[in-house]
Amino acid sequence: MKHHKSIASKFAMTPDELSTWKENGYFVRYDVFTEKENDILRQIADDIVDGKRHFPTDNINQNALVRDGKVEATGIHAMHKIHHISVYIPEFLARVRDPRLTDPIVDLIGPNILGLNNLYIWKSPQIGLGFPWHQDKWYFNWQYRTEMTVGTWTAIDAADRDNGCLYVIPGSHKLGILKHEDLEGSQQNEFKIARDAKDEDGVAVEVPPGSVIWFNNQLLHKSTDNHSLRFRRCNVAHYISADAERIPKKEGSTIRPVMWVRGDTYSEKMEPVYQDVQPIPES
Numbered sequence: 001m002k003h004h005k006s007i008a009s010k011f012a013m014t015p016d017e018l019s020t021w022k023e024n025g026y027f028v029r030y031d032v033f034t035e036k037e038n039d040i041l042r043q044i045a046d047d048i049v050d051g052k053r054h055f056p057t058d059n060i061n062q063n064a065l066v067r068d069g070k071v072e073a074t075g076i077h078a079m080h081k082i083h084h085i086s087v088y089i090p091e092f093l094a095r096v097r098d099p100r101l102t103d104p105i106v107d108l109i110g111p112n113i114l115g116l117n118n119l120y121i122w123k124s125p126q127i128g129l130g131f132p133w134h135q136d137k138w139y140f141n142w143q144y145r146t147e148m149t150v151g152t153w154t155a156i157d158a159a160d161r162d163n164g165c166l167y168v169i170p171g172s173h174k175l176g177i178l179k180h181e182d183l184e185g186s187q188q189n190e191f192k193i194a195r196d197a198k199d200e201d202g203v204a205v206e207v208p209p210g211s212v213i214w215f216n217n218q219l220l221h222k223s224t225d226n227h228s229l230r231f232r233r234c235n236v237a238h239y240i241s242a243d244a245e246r247i248p249k250k251e252g253s254t255i256r257p258v259m260w261v262r263g264d265t266y267s268e269k270m271e272p273v274y275q276d277v278q279p280i281p282e283s
């Protein structure tokens with residue numbers, strides 16, 4: 001881990017959190033966001049799915065069981081996730097840039113921060129699907145060379161074993177990036193699995209609404225299906241240093257948007273990101 005000059009910030013990591021981070025690869029804070037603040041995001045996401053708010057449909061994934069006609073559900077019950085929601089919705093952008101999320105990230109990757117993927121995840125009562133063991137950096141490593149990227153996972157609803165909370169393998173961020181293979185079953189188009197991760201090493205991270213889990217993107221994590229009668233929704237935002245080196249895009253691969261979060265964004269190393277984007281013709 002790089003050592004960054006400490007910057008006085010209101011929500012900076014405590015020494016205990018830093019040592020937990022180094023040891024386990026994650027730490028948790030409770031009551032970071034109020035119920036009212038989470039309700040605003042919840043309502044916007046529901047409105048997008050109900051067609052009350054315009055949003056690019058390509059970024060919306062249905063629950064794989066609904067998509068494949070195995071169960072019937074509509075509206076928010078049929079949902080699985082929305083990608084890049086903060087790119088389009090100001091309230092989600094404000095959340096990604098909120099110092100309650102980003103102050104600790106300054107302590108981990110420095111003051112110049114960009115946002116990578118941001119996703120809002122639903123697990124509907126009884127049919128909500130889990131995620132297989134994986135490391136998010138396995139996905140990010142195709143695009144960037146950088147020591148560490150950081151994810152934040154905010155509980156919109158309470159998350160527990162019954163409704164499909166997150167499970168992590170403490171310390172697994174030290175293992176490097178494991179091989180990720182094809183998945184069988186309903187979500188095979190969406191995910192790869194780190195088969196060497198063992199269920200018995202997993203620890204359930206049960207949290208009340210408004211809690212945030214900060215995790216090293218090399219941490220092995222998964223989540224289980226929702227067997228309860230309750231929703232389990234969360235908002236996930238990933239962060240990278242603006243100084244990370246961009247790997248040139250392969251022909252035909254998708255450009256994932258990055259966004260300014262705080263500090264100096266226009267690092268020379270990141271310039272290719274902006275060169276990839278087609279300029280808007282002058283009228």
Ligand SMILES: O=C(O)CCC(=O)C(=O)O
Binds near residue numbers: 165221
């Ligand atoms: O929220 C979940 O159920 C899992 C989220 C996850 O694994 C991820 O966003 O990488």
